[in-house]
Amino acid sequence: xxxxxxxxxxxxxxxxxxxxxxxxxxxxxxxxxxxxxxxxxxxxxxxxxxxxxxxxxxxxxxxxxxxxxxxxxxxxxxxxxxxxxxxxxxxxxxxxxxxxxxxxxxxxxxxxxxxxxxxxxxxxxxxxxxxxxxxxxxxxxxxxxxxxxxxxxxx
Amino acid sequence: xxxxxxxxxxxxxxxxxxxxxxxxxxxxxxxxxxxxxxxxxxxxxxxxxxxxxxxxxxxxxxxxxxxxxxxxxxxxxxxxxxxxxxxxxxxxxxxxxxxxxxxxxxxxxxxxxxxxxxxxxxxxxxxxxxxxxxxxxxxxxxxxxxxxxxxxxxxxxxxxxxxxxxxxxxxxxxxxxxxxxxxxxxxxxxxxxxxxxxxxxxxxxxxxxxxxxxxxxxxxxxxxxxxxxxxxxxxxxxxxxxxx
Numbered sequence: 001x002x003x004x005x006x007x008x009x010x011x012x013x014x015x016x017x018x019x020x021x022x023x024x025x026x027x028x029x030x031x032x033x034x035x036x037x038x039x040x041x042x043x044x045x046x047x048x049x050x051x052x053x054x055x056x057x058x059x060x061x062x063x064x065x066x067x068x069x070x071x072x073x074x075x076x077x078x079x080x081x082x083x084x085x086x087x088x089x090x091x092x093x094x095x096x097x098x099x100x101x102x103x104x105x106x107x108x109x110x111x112x113x114x115x116x117x118x119x120x121x122x123x124x125x126x127x128x129x130x131x132x133x134x135x136x137x138x139x140x141x142x143x144x145x146x147x148x149x150x151x152x153x154x155x
Numbered sequence: 156x157x158x159x160x161x162x163x164x165x166x167x168x169x170x171x172x173x174x175x176x177x178x179x180x181x182x183x184x185x186x187x188x189x190x191x192x193x194x195x196x197x198x199x200x201x202x203x204x205x206x207x208x209x210x211x212x213x214x215x216x217x218x219x220x221x222x223x224x225x226x227x228x229x230x231x232x233x234x235x236x237x238x239x240x241x242x243x244x245x246x247x248x249x250x251x252x253x254x255x256x257x258x259x260x261x262x263x264x265x266x267x268x269x270x271x272x273x274x275x276x277x278x279x280x281x282x283x284x285x286x287x288x289x290x291x292x293x294x295x296x297x298x299x300x301x302x303x304x305x306x307x308x309x310x311x312x313x314x315x316x317x318x319x320x321x322x323x324x325x326x327x328x329x330x331x332x333x334x335x336x337x338x339x340x341x342x343x344x345x346x347x348x349x350x351x352x353x354x355x356x357x358x359x360x361x362x363x364x365x366x367x368x369x370x371x372x373x374x375x376x377x378x379x380x381x382x383x384x385x386x387x388x389x390x391x392x393x394x395x396x397x398x399x
Contacts, residue, residue, distance in 0.1 A: 118316050147320060
């Protein structure tokens with residue numbers, strides 16, 4: 001800074017210049033920064049809540065899960081099929097085949113149940129596609145538990 | 156003119172403050188919604204630190220207080236029946252404590268007497284985070300089970316979906332030496348978050364984790380070859396620690 005740019009003594013002949021009042025626009029700017037920051041934060045939190053609620057699946061679309069259920073001799077079984085956490089349920093047919101449609105896209109837990117025994121499998125459902133989970137096979141050993149001893153009297 | 160401008164600026168300031176307060180409220184609500192359960196857990200843990208062990212272990216439900224003899228509260232083949240010196244669960248039965256449901260708790264099944272009515276499928280256990288739906292039980296069980304006199308005694312956690320039992324991988328331990336059926340151990344199960352820990356006579360015996368069910372009721376069960384009598388079944392806060 002050159003000497004010419006410094007204030008002259010003339011400027012202080014009546015003492016120190018009065019303190020300037022705070023700039024009101026600066027305070028308002030700060031408030032707006034906070035408002036913008038909070039808006040962004042609430043947007044992030046609302047997005048997190050939405051994603052965690054499982055409603056993302058509604059946007060992602062639906063797919064179909066297919067498979068077959070057999071016993072240890074390879075005979076088809078009429079088994080119950082559930083998609084955990086949804087009302088979706090069905091039965092395998094006389095050939096042991098099943099197909100569940102309108103399954104929300106994303107990771108889904110499929111439960112295949114026969115008598116009182118269940119098998120679960122996590123399946124990645126892709127919108128608009130049929131996902132084949134393969135054969136589910138129940139063997140005699142699966143039913144060796146206390147709750148299988150009385151058919152029809154299961155919890 | 157200048158006065159009017161000042162008033163307008165003042166009004167604008169109020170709008171900004173109102174906006175600020177509304178946004179703080181939205182952020183607080185969204186944050187609670189996004190992390191609500193975790194916050195709840197943190198509060199419970201902090202509250203637990205200030206509790207002495209005695210009050211931390213005060214039962215929140217027990218067979219003594221929650222048992223209701225009306226048939227509508229007895230599930231499947233009779234459930235729990237009251238006896239002169241405690242309670243009884245018939246073979247292949249489950250009795251739920253009516254009116255109690257929660258996420259985290261410690262279950263104590265004490266004063267157990269086992270009457271093996273058959274030589275096979277002996278055992279007993281507890282149900283937790285369980286509810287009966289139209290298609291059967293949904294929830295978890297911990298069981299002590301012996302297939303027959305020549306087989307090992309197995310202790311395991313299992314999961315039930317619509318009345319179908321699903322094995323939880325790694326949630327089984329075999330006891331080749333078995334247990335003393337004439338003097339069976341007290342059973343205690345700590346249910347906290349995704350982690351379930353089983354204790355027999357105060358000693359940790361098995362631990363597993365599963366996140367399928369977050370909350371539900373509790374009950375006592377007996378296997379097909381066993382009639383179970385017990386003096387009490389209690390649910391205590393999860394902050395209650397096991398004393399070996």
